[in-house]
Amino acid sequence: MKLLAVTTTVATMMLAIACGSSNESKEATTASTTTVDLSSNPDYQKGLELVSKSDCLTCHKIEEKLTGPAYKEIAQKYAGADTAVAYLSKKIITGGSGVWGTIPMTPHPQISQADAEAMAKYVLLLK
Numbered sequence: 001m002k003l004l005a006v007t008t009t010v011a012t013m014m015l016a017i018a019c020g021s022s023n024e025s026k027e028a029t030t031a032s033t034t035t036v037d038l039s040s041n042p043d044y045q046k047g048l049e050l051v052s053k054s055d056c057l058t059c060h061k062i063e064e065k066l067t068g069p070a071y072k073e074i075a076q077k078y079a080g081a082d083t084a085v086a087y088l089s090k091k092i093i094t095g096g097s098g099v100w101g102t103i104p105m106t107p108h109p110q111i112s113q114a115d116a117e118a119m120a121k122y123v124l125l126l127k
């Protein structure tokens, strides 16, 4: 019996590296452009993280007024005031109105004093 069953199985070779994984890299949208590069500032990073995790950005934007004043305007208003962190952190926790208008800011009693201070420092950097 002639056996010419030369089984040159090439098939396996076809299993080439055809698995292109689709890794779409989503770019995290961070704060808009400010003239100073703040991204390496630890106060900025910490505050940004906290503010993004909380509800702040439903009422505040950096450059524009929304329900609440723009962070940039807040930063400008309190620039140089050494009581600003203490004052603003308290306001973040207790809320209130009357400084920027009649619309009140909701209180945030669940935010710790330390976190509120970190948020206040972040806002103050945005001038």
Ligand code: HEC
Pocket (backbone or CB within 6 Å): 051, 054, 055, 056, 057, 058, 059, 060, 067, 068, 069, 074, 088, 091, 092, 096, 097, 098, 099, 100, 101, 102, 103, 104, 105, 106, 108, 111, 119, 120, 123
């Ligand atoms: C429901 C909408 C709303 C939310 C949510 C909110 N704010 Fe406000 N925020 C306001 C309003 C309105 C004012 C202006 C209050 C005033 O006129 O006294 C304000 C004022 C501020 C001020 C300036 C306070 C002053 O006395 O000048 C800071 C700082 C601030 N908000 C930070 C934050 C942070 C941080 C968060 C998230 C933890 C936050 N806000 C969440 C509406 C909001």
